[in-house]
Amino acid sequence: MGRGDAPKTDMDKRIREIYHEIIQGTGYMEEANRRVEEETRELLKEEEDVLDRKKYEALRDKLFSAASVAEEEGFVKGFRYGAILVMEMALSGQGFTAEP
Numbered sequence: 001m002g003r004g005d006a007p008k009t010d011m012d013k014r015i016r017e018i019y020h021e022i023i024q025g026t027g028y029m030e031e032a033n034r035r036v037e038e039e040t041r042e043l044l045k046e047e048e049d050v051l052d053r054k055k056y057e058a059l060r061d062k063l064f065s066a067a068s069v070a071e072e073e074g075f076v077k078g079f080r081y082g083a084i085l086v087m088e089m090a091l092s093g094q095g096f097t098a099e100p
Contacts, residue, residue, distance in 0.1 A: 011080070012076055012080075015075070015076045015079045015080065016072065016076060018079070019072055019075045019076070019079075023075065029071070032071070036064070036067045036071075037064075040060060040063045040064060040067065041060075043063070044056065044059065044060055044063070047059060
């Protein structure tokens with residue numbers, strides 16, 4: 001399944017808009033992106049010495065792309081879960097206090 005093939009409900013589309021416009025469009029993910037880049041470079045350390053530059057960069061770009069898709073999907077799933085949790089708390093009458 002390619003990047004644009006993910007099934008998208010109206011809710012998913014809205015969540016992805018939030019991700020792209022607010023989360024990814026600011027420095028909010030800067031630390032996470034730096035960690036992904038460092039980890040990717042560490043994973044590819046051996047390949048850098050074996051592959052020619054063009055093949056290495058193509059492989060690196062594919063890993064960055066996969067990480068980007070995973071990040072977005074994680075955001076969508078986490079957002080949905082958070083929304084469900086808030087609804088369940090509201091419906092159960094537990095309220096939204098910080099204490100259990």
